[in-house]
Amino acid sequence: MSNPLLAIEHLRVDFPEVVAVNDLTLTVAAGEVCGLIGPNGAGKTTTMRAISGLQECTRGSVRVNGHELASEPDELKRQLGFMPDFCPTYDQLTASEFLDHFARAYDVPNRARRIDECLELTWLTEKTNSLCEELSRGMKQRLVLAKTLLPDPKVLLLDEPASGLDPLGRIELRKILLQLRESGKAVLISSHILTELSGFCNTAAIMERGRLVTFGTIAELGQKMGLRRMSVKWRAEGEKALEILKAANVKNLEAGNLGATFDFDGDNDALDELLKTLVVQGVRISEWRGSGDDLEQIFLQSGAKELM
Amino acid sequence: MKLFDNPIFITQKRLAHRAGVLAPILISALIGLSLLAGLIAYLADPGDFGFRSPQEAGKIFYGWIIGVEILMLVIGGFSKISRTLAEERKAGLWDSNCLTPLKPAQIVSGYWLGSPLREFYMAAVLAGTGLVICALARLPLALWPGTQILIFSTALFFGLLASLVGMAFQKPQSGILIIGALFIFCMPSLAFSRFAVINFLVPIYGIVNFFSDGNYSDRDWSGWPEIFGVSVPPILLSLGLQLVLGIFLWRAAIRKTANPFQPLLLRWEAIAIFALLIVSQQALIWNIWHGGFGLAHIREYQNNFDEGSLPAITHGGTILLGVLILAFASPLPERVRVEALRAGGGNLQMIFSRSAVSLALALAAVAAVASLTQFISSFSDEGIVWLITAANLFIFFLMFSLLLELCRLRFKRRALGFVALWLFVLCVLPLILALVFSNEALAKLSFLAPGVIAVSDSGADLKFLSGVTLAHFGVVVLLFLAWRQQWKLLLDRTASVPPVQN
Numbered sequence: 188m189s190n191p192l193l194a195i196e197h198l199r200v201d202f203p204e205v206v207a208v209n210d211l212t213l214t215v216a217a218g219e220v221c222g223l224i225g226p227n228g229a230g231k232t233t234t235m236r237a238i239s240g241l242q243e244c245t246r247g248s249v250r251v252n253g254h255e256l257a258s259e260p261d262e263l264k265r266q267l268g269f270m271p272d273f274c275p276t277y278d279q280l281t282a283s284e285f286l287d288h289f290a291r292a293y294d295v296p297n298r299a300r301r302i303d304e305c306l307e308l309t310w311l312t313e314k315t316n317s318l319c320e321e322l323s324r325g326m327k328q329r330l331v332l333a334k335t336l337l338p339d340p341k342v343l344l345l346d347e348p349a350s351g352l353d354p355l356g357r358i359e360l361r362k363i364l365l366q367l368r369e370s371g372k373a374v375l376i377s378s379h380i381l382t383e384l385s386g387f388c389n390t391a392a393i394m395e396r397g398r399l400v401t402f403g404t405i406a407e408l409g410q411k412m413g414l415r416r417m418s419v420k421w422r423a424e425g426e427k428a429l430e431i432l433k434a435a436n437v438k439n440l441e442a443g444n445l446g447a448t449f450d451f452d453g454d455n456d457a458l459d460e461l462l463k464t465l466v467v468q469g470v471r472i473s474e475w476r477g478s479g480d481d482l483e484q485i486f487l488q489s490g491a492k493e494l495m
Numbered sequence: 496m497k498l499f500d501n502p503i504f505i506t507q508k509r510l511a512h513r514a515g516v517l518a519p520i521l522i523s524a525l526i527g528l529s530l531l532a533g534l535i536a537y538l539a540d541p542g543d544f545g546f547r548s549p550q551e552a553g554k555i556f557y558g559w560i561i562g563v564e565i566l567m568l569v570i571g572g573f574s575k576i577s578r579t580l581a582e583e584r585k586a587g588l589w590d591s592n593c594l595t596p597l598k599p600a601q602i603v604s605g606y607w608l609g610s611p612l613r614e615f616y617m618a619a620v621l622a623g624t625g626l627v628i629c630a631l632a633r634l635p636l637a638l639w640p641g642t643q644i645l646i647f648s649t650a651l652f653f654g655l656l657a658s659l660v661g662m663a664f665q666k667p668q669s670g671i672l673i674i675g676a677l678f679i680f681c682m683p684s685l686a687f688s689r690f691a692v693i694n695f696l697v698p699i700y701g702i703v704n705f706f707s708d709g710n711y712s713d714r715d716w717s718g719w720p721e722i723f724g725v726s727v728p729p730i731l732l733s734l735g736l737q738l739v740l741g742i743f744l745w746r747a748a749i750r751k752t753a754n755p756f757q758p759l760l761l762r763w764e765a766i767a768i769f770a771l772l773i774v775s776q777q778a779l780i781w782n783i784w785h786g787g788f789g790l791a792h793i794r795e796y797q798n799n800f801d802e803g804s805l806p807a808i809t810h811g812g813t814i815l816l817g818v819l820i821l822a823f824a825s826p827l828p829e830r831v832r833v834e835a836l837r838a839g840g841g842n843l844q845m846i847f848s849r850s851a852v853s854l855a856l857a858l859a860a861v862a863a864v865a866s867l868t869q870f871i872s873s874f875s876d877e878g879i880v881w882l883i884t885a886a887n888l889f890i891f892f893l894m895f896s897l898l899l900e901l902c903r904l905r906f907k908r909r910a911l912g913f914v915a916l917w918l919f920v921l922c923v924l925p926l927i928l929a930l931v932f933s934n935e936a937l938a939k940l941s942f943l944a945p946g947v948i949a950v951s952d953s954g955a956d957l958k959f960l961s962g963v964t965l966a967h968f969g970v971v972v973l974l975f976l977a978w979r980q981q982w983k984l985l986l987d988r989t990a991s992v993p994p995v996q997n
Contacts, residue, residue: 201836203829203907241590243756245833264596275587277506278515284506291502292595334591 191216192266192373193238193342198247200230200237200397207233207318209246209397215342215373215390220364222384223377224486225394231377232272234394235344238375239269251342265293268340272347272377274327278320282311285319286337291492293338305333310359324351332363343367345376361387391484417458420446420474428470433456446474503592503605507579511612523617526563527624530556534628553632554706561642561702562627568618568650570674577670579610580661599752603745607654618646641705641730645698652737655744662751663759663823680815683808689714689729690783690805692776693812695720696740698733714875721777723868724785736775743768758826762854765824770861773813777865780805787875788869789877789953806869807951810884813866814891814943817858821896825851828904829986835989846982852901855892862888880949883960887946890967894921894942897974904981921970939963953976 191214200208207374215221223231236242238249240260249256253269254263277285283302290298306312309329314322322330328351335343349357364387367374378384384391392402401408417437421428422445429442437449451458498504537544537552546552583589592602622643629639653674660670677697684691685699694700700716707717719726743764750757760768783802784790831849838845847853863885867874870881898917902910921942929938936959938944945960945967 201829201833239594241594241755245832245836261596264594267594269594271587271590273587275591277510277588279510280506284509288502288506289591289595291500291505292592292597294596 192252193375194248195234195238196248198234198237198249199245199247200233200242202233206397208237211394211397211399213392213399213402215263215375217341217371217373218368219389220368220374220376220387222388222391223375223394223401224379224384225377225393226379228396229394231394232346233381233397235269235271235346235377236494239267239346240264241269258303265338266341268335268338269343269344270331270335270346271350272350274324274331274351275324276319276327279318281316281318282322283315284331286334288294289334289337295338301337305337308336308363309383316358325353325356328352329356332360335366341372343372343374343376345374347378348376416448416477417451418446418448418474418476419472421484422471424468424470427468428465430462431465431468431470435464438445466489498604498608501601501605501609502597503602503746504609507605507609509614511609514613516613516616519613519617522922523563523620523625527560527621531624531628531631534631538631549632550634553628553634554638556633557625557628557634557638557642558706560621560628561646564621564646565649566619566627567614567621568611568646569653570678571617571718572650573653573660574671575611575675576654576657577661577664577673577779578667580606580658581664584661584663585667587935591781593752593755599749602752603658603748607658607748608652610988611650611654615650615754618650622646635705636638638705642702645701645730645733648734648737649698652741655741655748657745658748659751659759662748672915680833683713687803687805687808689718689720690780690802691808691812692736692772692779694774695775696736697732698729698737701729701733704729720779721782722775722824736771739771740768752874756830758824760820760824762824762857765820765854766857767859769816769820769858769866772816773862773865776809776812777868780809781868783871784873786868786871787873788950789873789880804951808865810887810946812944813862813888817855817862817888817892820858821855822893822899823850824854825896825899826904827850828900828982831859832985832989835986842986843979843982846986850982851896852900852978855896856889859885859892876905879961881923881955883949883957883964884946887942887949890964890971891942891946893971894967894974897929897971897978901974901978901981904978904985909964940966942967 193215195214196212198208198211199206210383211230211234213221223234226232226275233242237244238251238256239255240263244256249263251263253267254266256263277288280288283306283345286302287298291301295301303315306315308330311329311333312324314326314330319327319330328348332345332348335345349360351362364374364376368387368389376384376388388405390402390404391408393400395406415427419428420431423445425442429440432440432447432449435451437451440447440449451461453461462472465472534552534556537546541549544552546555572948580589583592624645626639628634657670657674660673664670664673681693681697681699684693688694689700692995700720703713703716704718707713709717710801719728721727721731722732743760746764747759750761751759787797788806826849831846834849863881866884866888867881870877874881895918899910899914902913906913923941925941925944926938929935939948939959940963945964948955949957949960
């Protein structure tokens with residue numbers, strides 16, 4: 188892994204009567220989108236607030252692009268964009284005035300052009316002169332996202348960014364996140380709606396009751412969990428295929444006329460070997476798909492209890 | 496960054512203008528012009544009015560201008576700033592601004608000067624009208640600039656206080672409640688004109704003094720106050736107090752903005768603010784006894800009130816101020832627990848150094864030394880009075896700080912109610928029982944009583960008061976034991992948390 192842009196080590200946050208985040212260590216490198224997954228109350232928002240300095244840490248360290256939160260908070264602020272899970276906007280300002288406020292605060296060069304770019308990126312160009320109070324929740328969400336992107340931060344913390352978005356908005360958000368990933372940003376994104384994160388997260392950190400249950404790339408996690416729900420479809424020789432699968436001791440085999448799904452707990456080599464056996468034995472495979480990169484599966488297998 | 500480039504200021508200005516400033520300005524102009532019209536009518540036909548001279552008429556009309564100006568700028572501005580901050584904190588905008596690279600000073604000044612812009616415009620219109628009134632009525636040259644300086648400096652001072660209120664309290668209406676309470680608290684001090692420090696901090700004396708002709712009827716409000724016998728212009732005393740306290744408020748606001756987890760007041764700041772106010776108060780009344788409290792007092796002139804009540808009032812005011820400072824500076828137990836966790840565990844010594852109890856001792860020591868100035872020449876005769884007063888201060892501050900922390904530890908969110916209950920039982924209930932049973936001795940059991948009675952009643956039974964003080968000390972010891980037990984429980988809980996491997 189390249190040098191991480193965001194590095195959290197042994198982070199601990201105490202609330203009265205509860206340890207909100209306990210010994211959390213994770214890193215996010217440039218070009219990585221890390222999904223912070225967990226049920227309500229797992230400590231996702233507290234973690235993000237602690238990274239940005241809005242929540243006091245009891246112990247541990249946070250570094251953003253090499254700048255330590257405790258000793259260089261001002262430098263850290265320039266490198267970090269935080270989008271909270273609600274939409275703080277000045278209701279009596281227009282969308283462009285709202286962005287102008289933050290563009291001035293971040294001393295963004297070519298302010299007007301950058302504001303237009305961010306409005307366009309978040310599909311709010313038509314709402315440039317609309318008052319924030321006239322915007323729908325989803326639009327406000329996008330406006331706050333535009334505000335977060337305005338200073339072009341290296342590290343982005345997005346707390347439930349899709350919670351107010353309609354399906355189209357979610358698709359567009361996914362596109363933006365992929366763009367950010369491509370442009371080398373490090374993104375930590377939280378959600379308890381796991382399907383939101385599938386598709387663009389390279390890594391995932393699963394939290395429960397303040398603790399990190401597991402952390403790694405999606406593929407690593409799939410393997411670590413020992414879960415590999417496979418789906419296979421064939422055109423012919425179905426009976427033979429089923430015999431081979433049973434002989435390979437796959438679990439939870441669900442067979443149909445032209446295919447089957449099953450759990451496979453071996454490593455990648457063993458899986459390749461199984462596919463080779465099927466082909467060599469004359470089974471005409473039309474589809475061979477693993478669902479090991481499904482965050483929902485990972486989450487369910489991780490031991491976190493309260494999936495929303 | 497200049498103020499006019501400050502994004503917080505620009506945004507607050509935009510918000511103020513979007514909400515509309517023309518109507519409020521017109522209202523101000525109407526009020527000002529009505530008063531100006533009244534003066535012009537008097538000057539044109541003095542017979543229809545009861546004023547003795549154009550100057551008297553001018554002072555009355557300008558006095559109204561000042562009253563409305565104070566209402567708009569000081570009270571309205573205070574309420575606006577605290578409400579804006581509380582609302583923006585609630586909405587998350589405060590956090591968003593704090594996450595930008597703006598310096599804390601820029602954030603604070605943006606709200607402090609930008610949020611009450613509408614009120615400022617209204618006051619500026621009134622001030623302009625006031626200038627015309629002063630000129631037409633040929634009022635003394637110093638009146639308009641002197642009063643306007645005091646009003647605007649007070650608005651700035653209260654604006655800083657409002658910023659802190661907005662940062663410390665969640666509810667937007669807290670500001671108006673606090674300024675209401677402040678003004679109710681100020682009302683009794685009006686009776687003591689130049690002998691009450693509050694009349695200089697809220698520059699009532701300075702403003703009224705500008706209007707004073709030195710007549711017998713307003714002799715309480717004419718002349719300069721004396722600091723340990725040295726006459727000081729009231730405007731300078733007011734500006735000096737506001738400046739020094741304002742610096743502390745500014746530091747607190749900056750610190751809180753830079754790091755919201757820091758306490759509102761550092762310990763030394765709390766002690767310095769307390770010392771400034773208490774020493775100023777003792778200095779203002781020093782000229783009555785010249786350090787010979789208890790001996791016949793040596794004033795050349797009389798006031799419209801009983802000067803003998805001043806030490807008791809000062810003692811009560813000292814207790815009230817100390818309690819307020821202790822309440823604000825007392826750390827929440829949870830915060831101390833987190834610090835103990837960071838330090839890898841805590842002990843009672845660490846708790847004592849961080850808790851309000853050690854601060855209570857420091858405040859009581861400052862107050863005791865300040866009150867000693869009244870006894871310098873009479874200590875050999877009246878030393879026992881000072882001792883009872885000083886002991887009362889120590890006991891009261893200790894009792895309050897122990898009670899506050901004990902209730903916070905024991906009752907958590909319900910702590911405030913229990914503190915109020917116990918303060919009522921220990922301080923007010925004996926007074927009520929004394930009234931109900933017509934028994935004066937019961938009143939002396941109140942925690943407030945020994946100090947107040949010792950300095951106000953020259954024939955007081957000092958032995959009895961000493962006995963009551965000892966009994967109060969016993970209560971404090973019991974509170975201390977309970978307080979120590981509760982902290983021990985909290986520390987044990989902290990120790991039971993498995994250590995984080997760093």
